[in-house]
Amino acid sequence: MLDIISYKEAFxxxxxxxxxxxxxxxxxxxxxxxxxxxxxxxxxxxxxxxxNSAMDGFGFKKSDNTKLKVIKTIYAGDKYENxxxxxxxxxxxxxxxxxxxxxxxVIPIEKCKEVNENYIVIPEIKKxxxxxxKGEEIKKGEVxxxxxxxxxxxxxxxxxxxxxxxxxxxxxxxxxxxxxGNELKEPWEMADEEEIYNVNSYSLHALLKSKGFDSDVMxxxxxxLEKSMEFIKKLKDKYDVIITTGGISFGDADFIYKAFLxxxxxxxxxxxxxxxxxxxxxxVMDDTFVFAMPGNPLSCYLNxxxxxxxxxxxxxxxxxxxxxxxxxxxxKAFKINAKKDHTALGKLENGEWKVFGNYxxxxxxxxxxxxxxxxxIINQGKDIVxxxxxxxxxxxxxxFCESNDFFNDLF
Amino acid sequence: MLDIISYKEAFxxxxxxxxxxxxxxxxxxxxxxxxxxxxxxxxxxxxxxxxNSAMDGFGFKKSDNTKLKVIKTIYAGDKYENxxxxxxxxxxxxxxxxxxxxxxxVIPIEKCKEVNENYIVIPEIKKxxxxxxKGEEIKKGEVxxxxxxxxxxxxxxxxxxxxxxxxxxxxxxxxxxxxxGNELKEPWEMADEEEIYNVNSYSLHALLKSKGFDSDVMxxxxxxLEKSMEFIKKLKDKYDVIITTGGISFGDADFIYKAFLxxxxxxxxxxxxxxxxxxxxxxVMDDTFVFAMPGNPLSCYLNxxxxxxxxxxxxxxxxxxxxxxxxxxxxKAFKINAKKDHTALGKLENGEWKVFGNYxxxxxxxxxxxxxxxxxIINQGKDIVxxxxxxxxxxxxxxFCESNDFFNDLF
Numbered sequence: 001m002l003d004i005i006s007y008k009e010a011f012x013x014x015x016x017x018x019x020x021x022x023x024x025x026x027x028x029x030x031x032x033x034x035x036x037x038x039x040x041x042x043x044x045x046x047x048x049x050x051x052n053s054a055m056d057g058f059g060f061k062k063s064d065n066t067k068l069k070v071i072k073t074i075y076a077g078d079k080y081e082n083x084x085x086x087x088x089x090x091x092x093x094x095x096x097x098x099x100x101x102x103x104x105x106v107i108p109i110e111k112c113k114e115v116n117e118n119y120i121v122i123p124e125i126k127k128x129x130x131x132x133x134k135g136e137e138i139k140k141g142e143v144x145x146x147x148x149x150x151x152x153x154x155x156x157x158x159x160x161x162x163x164x165x166x167x168x169x170x171x172x173x174x175x176x177x178x179x180x181g182n183e184l185k186e187p188w189e190m191a192d193e194e195e196i197y198n199v200n201s202y203s204l205h206a207l208l209k210s211k212g213f214d215s216d217v218m219x220x221x222x223x224x225l226e227k228s229m230e231f232i233k234k235l236k237d238k239y240d241v242i243i244t245t246g247g248i249s250f251g252d253a254d255f256i257y258k259a260f261l262x263x264x265x266x267x268x269x270x271x272x273x274x275x276x277x278x279x280x281x282x283x284v285m286d287d288t289f290v291f292a293m294p295g296n297p298l299s300c301y302l303n304x305x306x307x308x309x310x311x312x313x314x315x316x317x318x319x320x321x322x323x324x325x326x327x328x329x330x331x332k333a334f335k336i337n338a339k340k341d342h343t344a345l346g347k348l349e350n351g352e353w354k355v356f357g358n359y360x361x362x363x364x365x366x367x368x369x370x371x372x373x374x375x376x377i378i379n380q381g382k383d384i385v386x387x388x389x390x391x392x393x394x395x396x397x398x399x400f401c402e403s404n405d406f407f408n409d410l411f
Numbered sequence: 412m413l414d415i416i417s418y419k420e421a422f423x424x425x426x427x428x429x430x431x432x433x434x435x436x437x438x439x440x441x442x443x444x445x446x447x448x449x450x451x452x453x454x455x456x457x458x459x460x461x462x463n464s465a466m467d468g469f470g471f472k473k474s475d476n477t478k479l480k481v482i483k484t485i486y487a488g489d490k491y492e493n494x495x496x497x498x499x500x501x502x503x504x505x506x507x508x509x510x511x512x513x514x515x516x517v518i519p520i521e522k523c524k525e526v527n528e529n530y531i532v533i534p535e536i537k538k539x540x541x542x543x544x545k546g547e548e549i550k551k552g553e554v555x556x557x558x559x560x561x562x563x564x565x566x567x568x569x570x571x572x573x574x575x576x577x578x579x580x581x582x583x584x585x586x587x588x589x590x591x592g593n594e595l596k597e598p599w600e601m602a603d604e605e606e607i608y609n610v611n612s613y614s615l616h617a618l619l620k621s622k623g624f625d626s627d628v629m630x631x632x633x634x635x636l637e638k639s640m641e642f643i644k645k646l647k648d649k650y651d652v653i654i655t656t657g658g659i660s661f662g663d664a665d666f667i668y669k670a671f672l673x674x675x676x677x678x679x680x681x682x683x684x685x686x687x688x689x690x691x692x693x694x695v696m697d698d699t700f701v702f703a704m705p706g707n708p709l710s711c712y713l714n715x716x717x718x719x720x721x722x723x724x725x726x727x728x729x730x731x732x733x734x735x736x737x738x739x740x741x742x743k744a745f746k747i748n749a750k751k752d753h754t755a756l757g758k759l760e761n762g763e764w765k766v767f768g769n770y771x772x773x774x775x776x777x778x779x780x781x782x783x784x785x786x787x788i789i790n791q792g793k794d795i796v797x798x799x800x801x802x803x804x805x806x807x808x809x810x811f812c813e814s815n816d817f818f819n820d821l822f
Contacts, residue, residue, distance in 0.1 A: 029598075029613070030613075030616075033617055033620055033621060045604060046604075047776070047777070048775065049604060049605050049606070049607060050605045052775075054773060054775070076592065076594060076706075077592060077593060077594020077595075078594075095707075096706070096707075096775065098605070132773060132775060137773075137776050137777075137778055138777075138778065144781075145781065152617075152621070152781070152807070153614060153617035153618040153620070153621045153712075154614075154712075154777075154780045154781040154783075154807070155781050156613055156614055156616075156617035157610055157613065157614030157617070157708060157712060157777055157780060157781070158777050158780075158781050159598070159613075160598045160608055160609065160610045160612075160613040160614060161608055161610045161708065161777055162598075162608075163596075163598045163599075163600075163602060163608050164598065165598050165599045181487065181488060182488060183487060183488020183489075184488075185574075187440075187570070187571045187573075187574045187575065187576050188574075188576045189574075191574060193456060193457075193460060194460050194461045194509065195460070196460060196488075196507075197571055197572055197573075197574050198571065199568055199571045199572045201571075202440070202441075202567055202568070202570075202571040203564060203565075203567055203568030203571060205441075205567075206444055206563075206564035206567035206568070207564040209444055209564070210444060210563070210564045295487075295506075295507065296506075296507075297568060297572065301564075301565075301568060324760075326737045326739075326759075326762060327761075327762035328737075348737075349735075349812070350738075350816075351737060351738035362465060362543060362548075364459065364463075364465070364507065364543060365458070365548045366458070366548070366549075366565075366568055366569050366572055367548055367549065369565045369568060369569075370555075370556065370563070370565040370566050370568070370569050372565075373810060395810070396563070396565070397808055397809070397810055398808070399784060399806070399808055401760070405761075
């Protein structure tokens, strides 16, 4: 029998036992949003690619002349041979247009003292003004984005600017989701008023999808130990991660744990001292990572969010796999059990956080979930979360970061 | 000639001129993540569906008896006929199992004074304890989720629990993205060292995709006024939204604006007093919403993020279309132009916000974008953003809310 451990310990047992993949594949940038880079992105070209004008204005070689003859107009995209320009001459030049080699300064139209068809009169201006120099932003050869970064729209912009259309990305894990509970009906099945639907398979599938992970919903596991052993054995060879829901509490119906054990599971823990979400197990079966989540929809969802998603990201080669958080003031005090850790749901709005329903909801409920937008994880030790205390709040749609500090100590 | 207006005015000119769609379609919940509900979700069933045990324990009819005979075990999912139970009897009952009609209280195993094969001894316990009552969370017929809500994984969970597999959602707008600039090369084309790639089409496509909107990249618009007029005319009938990039500044090459005008565009504004992002136009052409964004990749991206995305959400029937924000302390003072509004990029980390590169970057750069994770919009009026001032920060991946208050006044 394994010990019941704290939420923080459970988290680190999981995350420390994950090996990032070294499997990668090529993909067109168009389809790469949300994938993790399996290579550094190295600049193929300078940015800017040539000296160019930062303004619509006039370009000239800085001298003592203040009256300059306009000899030419250069538009963005114009290609031209080098040409001579005298100290009392200038060119009309548009934003982004290439600045001729012997021009070192640009003055915006609106700063000229006088602008005529053929000449302009300029005030004192600093040499080099309003010219973006070749390579001043990005130098050919420098590392722009590091291996492990998630491809965001901002990185897509960068890749396009570098003429990069195909990238190496890590292969994400194959994930199987299994429900237990032969009493459950699938949502599309006829059910009488007292029958219960299989929620967890679909809520986890959607949660993982929203975090960038595909998963296969395998339905409801067969109801005997022998059949589930066989079922798990078959999945083990095909999937990198198996997530089960239910059948893991310490009641009589707890057979999924046994079925895993018979498949050489090495569990990290069996039970977490947290409210809600105690009946949770994680471990490895050879190369397959296993999560046995609670059957209660709320705790099942929260533990998948808090424990499994970071594991899936690390497994996928992501450089950032810890939830980022924001600080927010606790709007209203609520009681907690000092001997347990807590995963509390609530609403983050205008910089304040308010727990759902005074934290008096049950783990079988769903309303706390769809009426909240964020999670607060509290370490055991105090029996109240005071009004006004600053909490670390994890929004459901938060980013990930490199340092893990999202646990709240209330001391 | 239209006036140059403030960022806040420009935002409201756009958002107030959008008509939400009334076009809806049916979709399986599996594919509905990120869509907007076109109907209220009404509870088809109670939750819980029957009185059930909140714990693994023993159920009985509350009386003065403290020693109770165990007559039966009830598991989750067990179906049974009503049976009689005497005051000195109890049933062993598992979490989630249906509580028999004449049982009103459950005691968890661990709270019993004594537990044997055939009887238990119980302490004083409140009548009704540890029983979740039918309908106490959700009552059949009540509205669970309102029309206009975005379908999140949490709502998928709710729909599964209600046995709902298909929902009505609003049809999202058809969006065309056009670049201008015949000098541009597409990212997959051969380009010499000094040629520039078309960044905007792909960065906007990726940005919109990350916000839940598909778009068609139409490539680079033909280079004459007549050809672009024809091109726009063709698109107008097929697309709800046209976003162009470039060709909108006040330089000589500004022909896209004219091409729109010749197609009966009614512009709301032509130019915003903001840094960066001044050359921006929005308006309507009959039923088609038009954004003409700047050609500079940075300002093009930011104005699409801040102005276009909320418009697209409102158009799609979303109830929430204003960016939510978090409060964060400004880590380091930076100078701004008091006569302009500002959209400043930076990093939000551990509750503090730091502007990128002292806010000295140019609008042609991309590094400010891919090195930032959030945006701060500042109304004109002050020439410095002081250290320590509390800012409203919009993370790139933020949610949306119903009230619009994300503009910073620094007074």
